Amino acid sequence: MVYEGARSIIGPYLATLGASATVVGVVAGAGEFIGYGLRVVTGYAVVRTRHYWTWTIVGYALTVLSVPLIGVTGVLAPALLLYGTERLGKAVRSPAKDTLLSYASASTGRGSAFGVHQALDQTGAVLGPLLLAAILGWRDGDYTLAFGALIIPGILVLALLLWLRHRVPDPLSYEEPLRQRAEQPEPPEAAPTTEHPTSRRLSGKFWLYVAAVGILSGGVASFPLLAFHAQSRGLLTDAQVPILFAAAMLVDGASGLVMGRAYDRFGPRTLVLVPVAAAISVVAFTHDVTLIWVGVAVWGLVNGTLDSTVKAVVSELIPSSARAIAFGWLAFLRGVGLLIAGAVLGFAYDQGTAVVIITALTANVLGLIGLIVVIRKGAA
Numbered sequence: 001m002v003y004e005g006a007r008s009i010i011g012p013y014l015a016t017l018g019a020s021a022t023v024v025g026v027v028a029g030a031g032e033f034i035g036y037g038l039r040v041v042t043g044y045a046v047v048r049t050r051h052y053w054t055w056t057i058v059g060y061a062l063t064v065l066s067v068p069l070i071g072v073t074g075v076l077a078p079a080l081l082l083y084g085t086e087r088l089g090k091a092v093r094s095p096a097k098d099t100l101l102s103y104a105s106a107s108t109g110r111g112s113a114f115g116v117h118q119a120l121d122q123t124g125a126v127l128g129p130l131l132l133a134a135i136l137g138w139r140d141g142d143y144t145l146a147f148g149a150l151i152i153p154g155i156l157v158l159a160l161l162l163w164l165r166h167r168v169p170d171p172l173s174y175e176e177p178l179r180q181r182a183e184q185p186e187p188p189e190a191a192p193t194t195e196h197p198t199s200r201r202l203s204g205k206f207w208l209y210v211a212a213v214g215i216l217s218g219g220v221a222s223f224p225l226l227a228f229h230a231q232s233r234g235l236l237t238d239a240q241v242p243i244l245f246a247a248a249m250l251v252d253g254a255s256g257l258v259m260g261r262a263y264d265r266f267g268p269r270t271l272v273l274v275p276v277a278a279a280i281s282v283v284a285f286t287h288d289v290t291l292i293w294v295g296v297a298v299w300g301l302v303n304g305t306l307d308s309t310v311k312a313v314v315s316e317l318i319p320s321s322a323r324a325i326a327f328g329w330l331a332f333l334r335g336v337g338l339l340i341a342g343a344v345l346g347f348a349y350d351q352g353t354a355v356v357i358i359t360a361l362t363a364n365v366l367g368l369i370g371l372i373v374v375i376r377k378g379a380a
Contacts, residue, residue: 001124001125001127001128001131001150001153002063002064002067002124002128002150002153002154002157003063003067003086003089003090004122004124004125004128004129004245004249005067005125005128005129005131005132005150005242006067006070006083006086006128006147006150007223007224007245008128008129008132008223008227008241008242008245008246009129009132009136009143009146009147009227009238009241009242010027010028010070010083010224011024011028011223011224011225011226011227011228011231011241012227012228012231012238012241013070013071013079013143014027014076014079014080014224014228015228015231015232016141016143017074017075017076017079018076019076020350021225021228021229021232021346021349021350022343022346022347022349022350023346024224024225024228024346025222025224025225025342025343025344025345025346025347025349026342026343026346027080027083027224027342028222028223028224028225028342028346029222029338029339029340029341029342029343029346030084030339030342031083031084031086031087032087032222032335032338032339032342033335033336033338033339034084034087034088034090034091034335035087035088035090035091035094035331035335036090036091036331036332036334036335036338037091037331037332037335037336037339038088038091038092038332038335039091039094039095039327039328039331039332039335040325040328040329040331040332041091041328042055042059042091042092042094042095042096042328043095043324043325043326043327043328043329043331044324044325044328046095046096046099046324047321047322047324047325051096052096052099052100052171053096053100053161053164053165053169053171054096055092055093055095055096056093056096056097056100056161057093057158057161057162057165058092058093059089059090059091059092059093059094059096059097060089060093060154060157060158060161061089061158062085062086062088062089062092063086063089063090063154064089064151064154064155064157064158065154066082066083066085066086066089067082067086067147067150067151067154068147068148068150068151068154069082069147070082070083070086070147071143071144071145071146071147071148072144072147072148074144091331094327094331095324095325095327095328095331096324098311098323098324098327099171099320099323099324099327100171101113101114101117102311102315102320102323103171103172103320104171105315112260112261112264113260114256114260114307114308114309114311114312114315115256115257115258115259115260115261115263115308116257116260117308118252118253118256118257118260118304118307118308119253119254119256119257120253121253121256121307122249122250122252122253122254122256122304123253124153125245125246125249125252125253126246126249126250126253127246128150128153128246129242129243129245129246129249130242130243130246131149131150132146132149132150132242133239133240133241133242133243133246134239135149136238136239136242137239140238140239141238202318202322202325202326202329203317203318205317206314206317206318206326206329208374208377209268209313209314209317209374210329210330210333210334211333211370211374212271212367212370212371212373212374213306213310213330213333213334213337214333214334214336214337215337215366215367215370215371216271216274216275216278216306216337216367216370216371217306217333217334217335217336217337217338217341218337218338218340218341218363218366218367219275219278219279219341219360219363219364219366219367220278220281220299220302220303220306220337220338220341221281221282221284221285221299221341221345221356221360222338222341222342222345223245223248223296223299225342225345225346225349226284226285226292226295226296226299227241227244227245228349229284229285229292229349229353230244230284230292233287235287235289235292236289236292244292244293244296245296247293247296247297247300248296248297248299248300248303249300250300251297251298251300251301251304252300252301252303252304252307253304254304255300255301255304255305255308256304256305256307256308257308259273259304259305259308259309260308260309260312263308263309263312263313264312268309268313268375269375270305270309271305271306271309271310271371271375272368272371272372272375273301273305274302274305274306274367274371275364275365275367275368275371276364276368277298277301277302277305278298278299278302278360278364278367279360279361279364279365280295280298281295281296281298281299281302282295282356282357282360282361283295283298284296284298284299285349285353285356285357285360286353286357287353306334310330310334311327311330314326314327314330341363344359344363345359345360
């Protein structure tokens with residue numbers, strides 16, 4: 001509710017502060033790079049300290065504190081800084097949070113577990129924007145109140161995390177029963193209780209896979225840029241923009257659940273849907289209101305597929321001792337792709353809607369080719 005609620009209105013809000021499409025695109029891309037790219041640093045820190053709950057709680061606290069302050073500033077530079085701090089919170093918590101989930105999903109099926117996580121995550125991503133739509137419908141243009149209201153779910157999530165930490169202080173306990181059943185009684189050295197340090201090395205298959213994910217991410221437009229287009233061209237009101245985002249999150253959550261199960265059955269081939277759907281989603285840059293809704297819904301399908309399946313692949317490729325590091329590098333390459341997409345597509349939009357559509361289509365054709373090459377080589 002908190003960070004997706006903020007993301008649903010940050011584009012139009014920055015426009016009210018005088019930002020151009022290029023600025024919005026760069027900010028959205030840079031924010032995604034901070035949120036994804038810096039996970040490679042926090043991933044190593046999580047593996048080194050093994051303080052999974054501490055990193056998770058601190059990361060969520062950064063977001064909870066930053067978001068309400070964005071609407072208070074009323075000035076572009078401080079708003080951009082606080083948005084970056086919110087994204088930093090995501091970078092701090094995500095490797096630890098994903099590792100916690102990978103432990104908890106040891107006996108449930110990785111794809112299904114990450115799909116369920118995505119569906120529940122998107123429940124909040126629907127409720128947050130709908131709350132802001134109601135506020136902006138009641139108080140038109142009052143972004144201070146809209147951002148400020150998100151402090152309430154923020155306090156609730158911190159309380160929930162502290163309770164969870166009390167209930168399960170050692171997350172490794174989820175995988176321990178499975179590890180014990182897998183151990184062979186003789187000889188003892190054939191069944192070590194801890195993984196060898198070399199298991200933390202990331203394989204060539206993993207690097208090919210994350211490179212493909214980075215290329216795919218380069219063809220996905222950011223919602224702030226899509227919302228900037230809809231609002232600046234007078235196609236949607238301030239209150240309708242978060243409703244549009246909520247609809248996309250409904251699709252995101254549903255597709256995450258479905259595609260997570262599809263991954264368990266068909267494997268990495270399910271990712272071929274990403275560049276195809278991302279290419280279709282560029283209809284959101286047209287001047288037809290119906291096509292905007294259709295394009296953003298397809299955009300939700302793209303993100304749901306990426307968020308539910310790419311992490312599941314990593315869980316299968318990498319042993320538990322190195323998963324936080326692997327999740328960090330995966331996020332870094334994805335963040336680089338999103339940073340490039342934000343800057344390039346934002347600049348292209350300022351040159352004209354036809355230019356941004358052609359640019360996005362080209363990026364997704366390249367992404368599709370790269371993904372097919374990786375799958376044929378058996379990298380995933």
